[in-house]
Amino acid sequence: MRRRRLLLVLAAGTFATAARAQYRGVAPGQVLRGNFMQERRIKGFDRPLISTGDFVLAPGQGLIWRTEKPFAIVTVITAKGLVQEVGGTETTRLATARLPFLGRLYDLLGAALSGDWHKLGSQFQVTQQGDATQWELTLVPHAGADPVAMPFRSITLRGGTFLDEVRIVRLDDDSDHLVFSGQTLGTGEPSAAEAALLREAGK
Amino acid sequence: MSRTMAAAWLVVVVLLGVHLAWRVERGLTFGTDLMALLPRDEADPALQRVNDQVAQSLSRRVAILVGDRDRDRARQAATIMTRDLAGSSLVEITALPSGPKRFAALGALYFPYRSGLLSEDDRQRLLDGHAETLETRALSQVFGLIGMADVRLLRRDPFMLLPAFFAALTLPSSRLGIDDGMLSVTDAGMTWILISGRLRGDPYALDVQARLNTVFEAATRAIRAGDPDVQVLHAGAVFFAAAGAKSAMADMSTLGVASSLGTVALILLVFRALTPLVLTVLAIGVGMGAGLSVSLLLFGELHIMAMLLGLSLIGIAVDYSLYYCVEMFAPGQRTPNQRLVRVMPGITLGLITTTVGYATFLLAPFPGLRQVAAFSVVGLIASFATVVFWLPLLDRRGPVRHGRVLLAATALLWRFWEAPALRPVRIAVLVVLAGIGLAGAGRISALDDVRRMQSLSPDLVAEQARLQQIAGFTIGTQFFVVRAADTExxxxxxxxxxxxxxxxxxxxxxxGYRAPASFVPSAQRQRQNRTLRQVRLETPLLAGYLAQIGLPAVELDTAPDGVLTLAAAEKIEPLDEILGELTVADGDQVAHIVMLDNVSRADAVRSAATGIDGVNFVDPAADFSRLLGRYRRRVVALLMVSAVLMLPLLALRYRLAGAIRVMLPAVLTIVLVPMAKALLGDPFTFFDAMALVLVLSVAVDYAVFCAEADAAYKPVALLGVWMAMASTVLSFGLLERSQVAAVHAVGSTMLLGVVLAFLLAPMAGRRKQREDG
Incomplete structure (x- = not known):
């Protein structure tokens, strides 16, 4: 069960609220919805790659990440792995079983989620700033970490009640900047269409 | 004369003994590869050579999976196991590409030729005219939640087709992935790590097996000491061979000891004297020693199974001295020479018929069974010679007088077969036997599947199945051999x-499948791929795609005409090892192997090669099973031939009617035994057929002794037969307990066969009483 919840956080800690006292989390039976803007900067490209869309997070079931612009991509993440679809056609499928790295990332982010600094500390140097209403957490891999398994320079999470912003800097200085908005924590199940997506990805 | 012969025989025995002692001094070794017992396919020797090389390569594989709920502890355990196995210098651990450097070598090899490399699926998409799916996939990777592109790759391979080619290179059915330098898979909360390697020694050498097991068990203990929750699974032919050899050795020592002790006890109980025991042990000892000595001279090395079956010779070799010793129960005072004269016709005919039976083993091209035949024929002749030349000289016993109860008991069996009043009972018994025969005939089924006869250790089978289920691959045994004049x-x-x-x-x-062409396509295919990519993908779609992602410039081909060659790939780690397994040196010919995983429909797979020159499907187990079936039928034919051959031999002494009467109980026995076994649920195998050849010899032997006896000697003769039967039950019958299915089949057939042959043997007796009355 814990494992499944950790999975949900793969999308760079969509709801990771690091300050232990403040963390409200998403409980089973609750569904978190919101919008995102992702800005990817790759050296040598004319302009940043910007995509926008919305997401649905259902603890114990998975995460649906729907990119609407510049074109529709649906990414579904479950305990079994990651599946990407374009126009109803599956383009990518990554199995957790074959990519233990994915599973380990969940563990780390899960540690961040539950405030288990000790566990995070085994892979990252963790710096915490701000207060309960406006906090910032910076994760830096230890010196000497395997660059194949840990291709990040740093990961920064910022938020208050919810996670508002994630910044990932890769070793080659390419970066991703994710900004979340309009987040609502509701009760009830995902819609039938969403449930079907999660089922398909969980195969 | 008899003293001269005895002295001459002593010289022979001493020479054979010296040879045996010299061989034992040098250290006896036994073969344990069960397949080595089976016949060779001589139709295509070149194909057989390739098969042997591949089989040898497969049999050297070792796979160990260590698992723990905690990733770090699993990795720690894998590190210990790897270190200990590698440190033993018994196993060469398969190195994984680890760290960026290793991938760099692989990347540097493939990257210049990327325009000619397409994964099977991508090539099919382009052929089917679905180029846009490749564009869509690339876009979703560039824009997707997890970025999978960097600009250096995108510039040179904008649709990221080389990563797709690499992703398809790993075993399609494998669940394993590389995690920080180790092949890992997570399954039900466990992290499993695969350690695979190649045995440096011969997996069928007993010392290699023993050393590997010691190292493996020590490493497992060391891991468990630090982490009691860790799980260790192992698979590989060497572990199966080790378990098989261990159970055969255990069979040999326990059954050998039980059989020897049983025979000693039997002789002591019956004769209540030491002389018969000493004489019998002498006859057996000379027989066994001579059999072993000559077999080693002929074959150089004996197979452990041949040894096991050969040792059962005790059961038959003992017969000659028993027949001789039982003469001590005969009424009246007799000299040793008179005793010998009495049994001489019986044991001579017995030796001849048994030798005819064993000689049929020599006709079957099974190397191991030839060893059994040679061991047995030589051993029997040596025992016979010992009885004939030595026993009368060594025998100082007067007649034995305590045999009344035993003789009365055997007289009962005679009475059953001869008393006119019991005729209806005899008919009833024969009707019951006929009923068993008919019921069995309706149920009998042949089994030739060598996989089901090898009786692999069930624990190991379960462990291997679990390992394969977790790791998602099979240690395949089926493959194609592709032969051609050149690599292209x-x-x-x-x-x-x-x-x-x-x-x-x-x-x-x-x-799934793995072939050299999966790693390095033919030059022809690389050129086709290049054209396909340009015409179907880059010309129509590249400009629009680049505009959409905002990438200003690309640098396409660096080697527009070059092709990647197998020779270049074979120099790069880890391809050197992978391709080394898939290519076989075969003179000036090229032989490639297409390894297959999880074959569920062998016929469909086999027929895929139809019409392609130089391609053969190889399914070693199925091929061996087919051969076993062929030879099972051949042995049944040989059985009939030897029965027919015995008839004129016997007719020389008993005339035709008498010969038929002697053959009748033997023929009834060999027909009824497989039927009775079928009723018990046992299939009829090649090994049952082989055992029936022996049963026939022994049964004829018993009948001859009964036929030789005149009225006064009938109980004595039958006591001899009973002792022969009891000692055979003690040796062959114990094989019925063996874990090795083939040995079990021989044992159970012999057990039923000799008991039935004993019970039916008096049928062959001369009908004096009736003729007189």
Whole structure:
């Protein structure tokens, strides 16, 4: 069960609220919805790659990440792995079983989620700033970490009640900047269409 | 005269003894490869050579999976196991590409030729006219939640087709992935790590097996000491061979000891004297020693199974001295020479018929059974010679007087077969036997599947199944051999084959395949791919795609005309090892192997090679099973031939009617035994057929002794037969307990056979009483 919840956080800690006292989390039976803007900067490209869309997070079931612009991509993440679809056609499928790295990332982010600094500390140097209403957490891999398994320079999470912003800097200085908005924590199940997506990805 | 012969025989025995002692001094070794007992396919020796090399390579594989709920502890355990196995210098651990450097070598090899490399699926998409799916996939990777592109790659391979080619290179059915330098998989909360390697020694050498098991068990203990929750699974032919050899050795020592002790006890109980025991032990000892000595002289090395079956010779070799010793129960005072004269016709006919039976083993081209035959024939002749030349000289016993109860008991069996009043009972018994025969005939079924006869250790089978289920691959035994005059032709033939296997894989007929052409396509295929990519993908779609992602410039081909060659790939780690397994040196010919995983529909897979030159499907277990079936039928024919051959031999002494009467109980026995076994649920195998050849010899032997006896000697003769039967039950019958299915089949057939032959033997007796009355 814990494992499944950790999975949900793969999308760079969509709801990771690091300050232990403040963390409200998403409980089973609750569904978190919101919008995102992702800005990817790759050296040598004319302009940043910007995509926008919305997401649905259902603890114990998975995460649906729907990119609407510049074109529709649906990414579904479950305990079994990651599946990407374009126009109803599956383009990518990554199995957790074959990519233990994915599973380990969940563990780390899960540690961040539950405030288990000790566990995070085994892979990252963790710096915490701000207060309960406006906090910032910076994760830096230890010196000497395997660059194949840990291709990040740093990961920064910022938020208050919810996670508002994630910044990932890769070793080659390419970066991703994710900004979340309009987040609502509701009760009830995902819609039938969403449930079907999660089922398909969980195969 | 008899003293001269005795002295001459002593010289022979001493010479054989010296040879045996010299061999034992040098250290006796036994073969343990069960397949070595089976016949060779001589139709295509070149193919057989390739098969042997592949089989040898497969049999050297060792796979160990260590698992723990905690990743770090699993990795720690894997590190210990790897260190200990590698440190033993018994196993060469398969190195993984670890760290960026290793991938760099692989990348540097493939990257310049990327325009000619397409994964099977991508090539099919382009052929089907679905180029846009490749564009869509690239876009979703560039824009997707997890960025999978960097600009250096995108500039040179904008649709990221080389990563797709690499992703398809790993075993399609494998669940394993590389995690920080180790092959890992997570399954039900456990992290499993695969350690695979190649045995440096011969997996069928007993000392290699023993050393590997010691190292493996010590490493497992060391791991468990630090982490009691860790799980260790192991698989590989060497572990199966070790378990098989261990159980055969255990069989040999326990059954050998039980059989020897039983025979000693039997003789002491019956004769209540030491002389018969000493004489019998002498006859057996000379027989066994001579059999072993001559077999080693002929074959150089004995197989452990031949040894095991050969040792059962005790059961038959003992007969001659028993028949002789039982003469001590005969009424009246007799000299040793008179005793010998009495049994001489019986044991001579017995030796001849038994030798005819064993000689049929020599006709079957099974190397191990030839060893059994040679061991047995030599041993029997030596025992016979010992009885004939030595026993009368060594025998100082007067007649034995305590045999009344035993003789009365055997007289009862005679009475059953001869008393006119019991005729209805005899008919009833024969009707029951006929009923068993008919019921069994309705149930009898042949079994030739060598996989079911090898009786692999069930624990190991379960462990291997679990390992394969977790790791998601099978240690395949089926493969194609692709032969051609040169590498390019071989690669093209493979591609034709792979193109046919792909739909079969998608339909589930097999799980996956690996061929040299999967790693390095033929030059022809690389050029086709290049054209396909330019015409179907880059010309129509590249400009629009680049505009959409905002990438200003690309640098396409660096080697527009070059092709990647197998020779270049074979120099790069880890391809050197992978390709080394898939290519076999075969004179000036090229032989490539297409390894298959999880074959579920062998016939469909086999027929994929139809019409492609130089391609053969090899399914060693099925091929061996077919051969076993062929030879099972041949042995049944040999059985009939030897029965027919015995008839004129016996007719020389008993005339035709008498010969038929002697053969009748033996023939009834060999017909009824497989039927009775069928009723018990046992299938009829090649090994049952082989055992029936022995049963026939022994049964004729018993009948001859009964036929030789005149009225006064009948109980004595039958006591001899009873002792012969009891000692055979003690040796062969104990094989019925063996874990080795083939040995079990021989044992159970012999057990039933000799008991039935004993019970029916008096049928062959001369009908004096009736004739007189």
């Amino acid at each position: 032709t071989a690669l093209r033939r493979e591609e034709t084959l792979l193109d046919r296997l792909r739909p079969l894989r998608l339909a589930g007929a097999l799980g």
